[in-house]
Amino acid sequence: MALSQSVAWPGAPMALASAALFGASTPLAKLLVGHVDPWLLAGLLYLGSGIGLGIVHLGRRFLRIDPPEAPLRRGDLPWLAAVVLAGGVVGPVLLMVGLTRTPASSAALLLNLEGLATMGIAWLAFHENVDRRLLLGALAILAGALLLSWQGGPEGVGWGALAVAGACLAWGIDNNLTRRLSSADPVQIAMTKGLVAGSVNLVLALxxxxxxxxxxxxxxxxxxxxxxxxxxxxxxxxxxxHLGTARTGAYFSMAPFIGAILALMLFDEPLTWRLMAAAVLMGVGLYLHLVEHHEHKHAHEEMVHEHVHVHDEHHQHDHAPSTSPGEPHSHVHRHAPLVHRHPHYPDLHHRHSHPET
Structure with missing residues (x-):
């Protein structure tokens, strides 16, 4: 089956592209650590993201490009504040500290722990379904990360590795909280996070x-x-x-591989047996995540929410006269109860319980 016809479309390509961009940023940030205070670097990175997306946001208005996305609402602000604190302040600072004490290729692969933290929190705290294959994949990734971070001797795991792991935990919390905002305009979410988190980190560093x-x-x-x-x-x-938190975190686990490859080229670091063994373990774990197939009979309860959509099987509703007739579009709409069976991921419309698991 072509990817464009799979239930993973378009979420999987988006998550993988996100992973590629973030993975490449880690060794590039390593290049900058020697020139900038780690805390200040975290602030500048986020300010760069916020200002850049702010230009995109203003450019859309200037060019009168009206995005179909739902805007952030007042009820989203507490979630957004928690996202900024965990993912925009705590996470990047710990990562920058870790990069000063850890080889770039090792730090890049250790970032696989973010996917594990994301999935674990989604499973345990938010009760998102995670099957046996996903769990086995997570264990393989964890084994690779532990192999990579263990330094031997009485010191065991180094402080740099622990700092990177702490950043991954903060981002795991961030990712799960961001899921609550995922129906809103992603440019607006990322812009706000970048501007606020960047400003806070910059002021603290100065x-x-x-x-x-x-x-x-x-x-x-x-x-x-x-x-x-x-x-x-x-x-x-x-x-x-499109995918839910645990699956998106699994796809995002590709980021460290991209970062590690780039780090080897930029810093001429040796290709050690531990690095290769960890890469194999993490590759197996990622493969187990990618081949998952989830299908069963499930019920959709009545729901009212707002997000960009087209009129597919899940969106059969009436429209007010003021609603834009074009598709995709965004407006507050109601979902009638529905029971059916098809392959799916825990996206905006499939957040149901799984009693059998």
Whole structure:
């Protein structure tokens, strides 16, 4: 079956593209760590994403391109604040600290832990269905990450590896909270997160005595932030919308492989047996995630919400006279109860319980 005809379309390509952009940003950030205070670097990366997406947002208005996405509402603000704190402040600071103590290729592969944290929280806290294959894949990824981070001797796992793992936990929390916002405009979400988180990190770094880098380094950091944090987050939110949190996190696990390959080229780091063994384990884990097939009879309860949509099987409803006739479009709409069977992921319309699991 072609990917465009699969239930994973278009969520999987979006999640993989998000992973590619973020994975490439890790070794590029390693290049910048020597020129910028880690905390300040985190702020500049997020500011770059926020300002870049702000230009995109204003450009849409200037060109009168009306996106069909639903805007953020007042009820979304508490969730957005929690997302900014976990993913925009705690996560990037821990990552920058970890990068100063860990080889770039190792740090890139350790970022697989974000997918595990995302899936674990989705499974345990938000009761998203995770089957045996996904669990086995998660264990394979965890084994690879532990092999990579173990330094041997009495010190065991290094502080740098622990800092990267802490960043992954913060982003796992962030990803699960972002799912609550995934029906809204992803550009608006990522722009707000970048501007707020970037400003907070920048102020904190400057208050600690960090010095602003040169214009060239600042510009380079902003570009990395726009693609690796801003555009990556936009694609990730779209992936959440179509795949749910655990599956999107699984696809996002491709990011460290991309980062590790780029790190080997940029820093001429040795290709060690631990790196290769960890890559094999993580590759097996990722494969088990990608080949999942989830299908069963399920019930849709009555629901009222707002998001961009077309009039497919799940969207058969009336429209007010003021509603734009074109598709896709966005407006508040009601879903009538429905019982049927088809392959699906826990997207916006498939967040039901699984008693048998």
């Amino acid at each position: 208050s600690r005595g960090a010095a602003l880098p040169s214009v060239g380094v600042t510009a380079a950091t902003a570009v990395v932030g726009f693609f690796g944090y801003g555009l990556s987050l936009v694609l990730f939110v779209l992936g959440l919308r």
